[in-house]
Amino acid sequence: MKVAVITGASRGIGLACARTLASNGFTIVGISRNIEPADPFSMTIKGDISDVESQTGIIDQIMCTFGRIDLLVNNAGVAPLKREDVLEAGVESFDRLMNINLRGPHFFTQAVVKTMLNNPSLKEKDDEQKGSVIFITSVSAVASSPERAEYCISKAGLSMSAQVYADRLAGSGVAVYEIRPGVIFTDMTAGVKEKYDQKIANGLIPEGRWGQPEDIARTVAALATGEIPFATGAVIEISGGMNIRHL
Numbered sequence: 488m489k490v491a492v493i494t495g496a497s498r499g500i501g502l503a504c505a506r507t508l509a510s511n512g513f514t515i516v517g518i519s520r521n522i523e524p525a526d527p528f529s530m531t532i533k534g535d536i537s538d539v540e541s542q543t544g545i546i547d548q549i550m551c552t553f554g555r556i557d558l559l560v561n562n563a564g565v566a567p568l569k570r571e572d573v574l575e576a577g578v579e580s581f582d583r584l585m586n587i588n589l590r591g592p593h594f595f596t597q598a599v600v601k602t603m604l605n606n607p608s609l610k611e612k613d614d615e616q617k618g619s620v621i622f623i624t625s626v627s628a629v630a631s632s633p634e635r636a637e638y639c640i641s642k643a644g645l646s647m648s649a650q651v652y653a654d655r656l657a658g659s660g661v662a663v664y665e666i667r668p669g670v671i672f673t674d675m676t677a678g679v680k681e682k683y684d685q686k687i688a689n690g691l692i693p694e695g696r697w698g699q700p701e702d703i704a705r706t707v708a709a710l711a712t713g714e715i716p717f718a719t720g721a722v723i724e725i726s727g728g729m730n731i732r733h734l
């Protein structure tokens with residue numbers, strides 16, 4: 488039995504990851520502020536990722552029930568409550584995004600990884616991947632949007648958090664990856680659907696469609712099941728080609 492812990496699992500990308508990983512045989516622990524016990528979860532925990540003080544308790548709860556964590560998907564995240572020009576946007580929104588999108592997942596990863604490193608199977612000398620951590624960042628880690636700077640900055644920071652953990656853990660049996668989604672159709676983007684429908688029609692996304700949560704979930708599953716070996720620290724953009732520079 489391999490246990491996957493997914494933050495922000497109640498809907499959108501996190502829920503798609505939960506379903507896809509469950510169909511790949513993982514036992515699923517889902518964490519969100521609002522989440523109900525239902526398929527595909529074996530355990531649901533109501534928790535706020537920005538509350539660093541509560542994280543040890545959450546991990547104890549998982550370890551008491553399952554005794555192990557094999558995979559962490561750092562997916563919980565929020566957009567600014569309102570888009571505001573970088574010349575006007577204030578400290579409150581900045582702090583909210585840093586706390587939820589960066590500080591919370593950074594320290595949650597630290598605590599989860601310590602339990603992974605205590606897993607006795609890590610000491611076995613073979614080439615098999617023993618544990619993994621997947622950070623869901625965004626193309627906004629590298630693409631500027633001046634009307635939601637705090638989101639871009641939080642994701643750029645999270646991208647470096649992934650690199651630092653990958654560096655620290657390389658060779659330990661715990662692999663660390665970053666997935667950068669492009670424009671994915673979820674609650675987060677529902678409010679800007681018409682704007683992005685227009686942008687997609689005008690060529691924003693070379694593959695010519697919205698991304699779906701399952702596009703990200705299938706990538707998570709490929710990494711989590713060891714289908715992409717020798718790749719710790721990899722940054723994988725799943726954006727329908729938004730990464731292509733062209734003249």
Ligand SMILES: NC(=O)c1ccc[n+]([C@@H]2O[C@H](COP(=O)([O-])OP(=O)(O)OC[C@H]3O[C@@H](n4cnc5c(N)ncnc54)[C@H](OP(=O)(O)O)[C@@H]3O)[C@@H](O)[C@H]2O)c1
Pocket residue numbers: 494495496497498499500501518519520521522534535536537562563564565566587623624625626667668669670671672673674675676
């Ligand atoms: N949609 C996109 O186009 C897109 C693109 C690039 C990256 N992403 C990233 O992908 C991740 C998932 O986004 P999504 O589009 O699936 O968004 P979503 O549909 O709004 O889902 C966000 C999830 O995160 C949870 N969450 C939010 N704040 C939380 C907190 N403080 N503590 C614990 N859980 C929290 C939400 O549940 P509760 O509200 O109940 O807590 C929900 O389960 C985010 O990190 C987002 O930045 C999304």
